[in-house]
Amino acid sequence: MFDFSISDRAQTVLSVSPQKWLTEGDPVTLICEVHGNSTGWTFSWYTLIVSPDNKYHFQLLSDSSRVAGGNYTVSSAALKHTGVYVCRAERGEPAYNTTISNTQPVWVTGVSPPVSLIISPSRTQHFTLVSLSLSCEDQSNSDRWRVKRYTDSEQLEDCSSSVWGSQTGSTCTINSTITSDTGVYWCQSESGENYHPVNITVHFGVILESPVHPNQTTEMIISTVSKSHEGFYYCKHSERGESPKSWISVRGETKNYKHF
Numbered sequence: 001m002f003d004f005s006i007s008d009r010a011q012t013v014l015s016v017s018p019q020k021w022l023t024e025g026d027p028v029t030l031i032c033e034v035h036g037n038s039t040g041w042t043f044s045w046y047t048l049i050v051s052p053d054n055k056y057h058f059q060l061l062s063d064s065s066r067v068a069g070g071n072y073t074v075s076s077a078a079l080k081h082t083g084v085y086v087c088r089a090e091r092g093e094p095a096y097n098t099t100i101s102n103t104q105p106v107w108v109t110g111v112s113p114p115v116s117l118i119i120s121p122s123r124t125q126h127f128t129l130v131s132l133s134l135s136c137e138d139q140s141n142s143d144r145w146r147v148k149r150y151t152d153s154e155q156l157e158d159c160s161s162s163v164w165g166s167q168t169g170s171t172c173t174i175n176s177t178i179t180s181d182t183g184v185y186w187c188q189s190e191s192g193e194n195y196h197p198v199n200i201t202v203h204f205g206v207i208l209e210s211p212v213h214p215n216q217t218t219e220m221i222i223s224t225v226s227k228s229h230e231g232f233y234y235c236k237h238s239e240r241g242e243s244p245k246s247w248i249s250v251r252g253e254t255k256n257y258k259h260f
Contacts (some may be wrong), residue, residue, distance in 0.1 A: 002031075011035040013161045016085045016103035022077045023112035023251055030072040032087035034098055041089040041098075045209060045216050047074045048084040049102055050148065052160040058086060058100070059192070082108045082186060082194040084156050105150050107197040108185060109249060113147055114138060115187045124200050124205035125244055129176050132200075136170040136187035144190050147172035151183035177202045182244075195242075201244040208243040225250055 017029045032043045046058040061072070070089070074081060084105045090097045107243055120133040136145030147159040147167060159165040159172035163183060174181060181204050186197040201207070222229055232245040 009096075010037070010089075010098040010165055012087055012089055012098045012101040014085065014104040016104050020104070021247055021249070022061060022081075022106065022108045022232050023249055024079055026077050026104060026108075028074050028077050028081070028086055030087065030104065030106075030260075032070040032072070032101060034070075034089050039215070040091045041070070041072050042091065043087055043089050045085060045087045046194075047101075048156055050088055050156045050158050052158050054158055054160070055259070056183055063128065077106075077108045078085055079108050079110045079113050079195055080193045083107060083196050084150055103150075103156070105152055105184065107186075107199075109197065111251065113196045115189075115195050117147070117187050117198050119187060119198065119200070123199060123207075124143060124246055126200065126202050127178055127204055127207060128178055128204045130141060132174040132177050132181075134172040136196075141202065143169035145170040146188045147185060148194070149183045149185045151180060154182065155183075179204065201246075203244050206235065206243040208233070208246055 009050045011034070013033050013035065015031045015033075017031060022028055030045060032045070033043055045061045047061065049057055049059055051057075070086075070087075084103050086103055087096050088099045114209075115136050115138040118137050119133070121130075126132055134147050136147060138145070144218045147165075147170075148157070149157050149159070157164070159167040164174060165176075170187075181202045181206045182200065184197050184199050187195050191193070218235070220233075227250050230248060230250040232247055236243045
């Protein structure tokens, strides 16, 4: 692990393909590009890490150091691949380094994560100026999980910050939500592995709430779910406008076959 300083150097841009929200087992590629000149570079990829005192550092991916070509591919994404990534490039002798790229999150969901992020109130969309609790719960009732978030303004933050939240044990509390609390929240282990990302939206207008409340809400029922139903969903009110969108993933049972 080490820190980088920003200087007047060639710029790198990091993107992800096919998408940043993945289901466990999906392939994913991080694409690192250098502006202006794309020849002769070797590339390295890092995870961006934030400590409880909200200081940043970068950890080199152990299998990515000095790779020729700007693609870093994971053929089968695991839950632990959830995180925020950056890249840089270098060439020449002595080595000339580019700046660190923009941040690029990757979120991996699965059926049985080792920890669950429990949200109270139990929904992913919330109004402003309400209290919100996020607890990391595992089978051993460990209190050593940290709650992290990556906001819509691309800020990676730890819940220990007194500015927006406080953490006791494995529970993060936001006393009064504001719209800038919108982002992806997850649980991080002591060893730095990230699990169970949840997209949380804070809105002052209309929200899409589940479970529904009689006489105040409406519902849509899909009787037979298929992969084609995967996507963003939202509700719309004739006077109060549209709610934020929520991504719905569709997963099927995986069957193992023996080959003879």
